[in-house]
Amino acid sequence: MRRTSKRLIVFIFIPLLLTGCWDQRLLKEQKLIMLIGYDINPNGDIIANTSYPIGKGALENNNSSASSSRSTILTSSGRTALDTLLHADLNISERIDTSKVQAILFGEKMAKKGLYQELDNIYRNPKGALSAKVVIIEGEAADAIRLKQEEADINGQYYAEFLKSGEATGFFTDYNVQSVCPLLLKHTKDPLLPLLNVHYEKHRARSVGMALFDNEKMTGKLNIPESKMFLLLNGTKKQKVSFLVKTNQQGKETQKDFVVIEVITTRKKTKLAVKNDAASVNLSVKLQFRITEYPKNHLTNPLQLNQINKEIKNSLTKTAEKTIAKLQEANCDGFGIEEKIKANHHQLWEKKYKNAPLKEIPIKVDLQFELINTGIIN
Incomplete structure (x- = not known):
């Protein structure tokens, strides 16, 4: 009890x-x-x-x-x-x-x-x-x-x-x-x-x-192509990215004047250089890509492939330069360049580059292309 x-x-x-x-x-x-x-x-x-x-x-x-x-x-x-x-x-x-x-x-x-x-x-x-x-x-x-x-x-x-x-x-x-x-x-x-x-x-x-x-x-x-390019230059690409490239720069456009490529892998290297208290940046990106559409065909011809590769590089390099120009015009430091100067050259950042316009920092781009697949059994 x-x-x-x-x-x-x-x-x-x-x-x-x-x-x-x-x-x-x-x-x-x-x-x-x-x-x-x-x-x-x-x-x-x-x-x-x-x-x-x-x-x-x-x-x-x-x-x-x-x-x-x-x-x-x-x-x-x-x-x-x-x-x-x-x-x-x-x-x-x-x-x-x-x-x-x-x-x-x-x-x-x-x-x-x-x-x-x-x-x-x-x-x-x-x-x-x-x-x-x-x-x-x-x-x-x-x-x-x-x-x-x-x-x-x-x-x-x-x-x-x-x-x-x-x-x-x-x-x-x-x-x-x-x-x-x-x-x-x-x-x-x-x-x-x-x-x-x-x-x-x-x-x-x-x-x-x-x-x-x-x-x-x-x-x-x-715009969309420039946004894709920014992601490549910034090293934030997660998936495969496609670009439409015009191959014929003269005459009337036809369907055969375009090629679609797909960027498979990227290797990005950003180099910050300081000389005479002036900073400059070089964005180097190596792109491996494949051709997913080319109505003209004849992709087994080495001369044709070299010409296409050259046209692709010229076109996308122009896109990259235009992208960087828009970033500088808008004073948008999406690459974090000021952050890199602050971390590596703090005194120079305090003296010259703290809240400085992005236009004052020259940015060069170097795109390297490697074709690894044409979409045809080689």
Whole structure:
């Protein structure tokens, strides 16, 4: 009897010693925001369009227990990015939760004003969506948020998959909130972010290249071939990258005047030289490639192969030089050249190159090509 009483007392007091879930967030009390788009109006107010999933299926078909999701959009405005979300919270019954945001879209005007202030509240928040992709939209971000695409029920999921595909294809770099915010603060290396536009008629987004940044402000653009070239020069190519090259520089263009190559492997070497207190950079990249399309054929002829190889080198070298010129014009140090000068020649950096325009640093490019496969049994 006494033993039973002791056990009963222990069982009564043990639950009092358990901690419990003091920081729980019930899903039924939250609105999980999956996608945010920021724009700026003429008065300087921030316009936020937030997209979050709502259930359907049970409402449309009472005989079915299965339910799917679709997105709805909530628009709000405020003086800061967080202020817009606080205003949005006034219009829904649950609490807004941005911890699951998959992509943050910025309109072009907003990007030219600067990004860090809008990313600050997410970067500071311990539960912020640090893995959310950061994207620039030609025009307004609201257009991309309201896009009625058919490839995913949830818009946030659509853009997350879209960006993942573009990164794998070599269209743009892989930046999220966690990786881009230190660059916006450090000022010795600049980010290049995915640049998209919206096709309403086709109900889809489209990759158009990358947005160039000087510190936190957008200052220029690269098109798709230039974006691919930047990734090669920067040594960040992950997958095979294809280029369309024009072989006939004179006369009327025909289908036979183009060749498509696929870069298989790259070996990059960046050389920083300092002479007479003047820095210069040489970007040397060795590319191994194969020909994936050449309508003219005759690729078994050594003379023909040498001529094609020469034309490919000339064409892509021009693309590389144009890419570097655009980076210098936009003062976008995507290669982290100032960072290299700071690390290796600190006194010279303090004296001359701290926050110096990228135009003051000559950048030369040296592309070396090796054809390893013509697509024909050799």
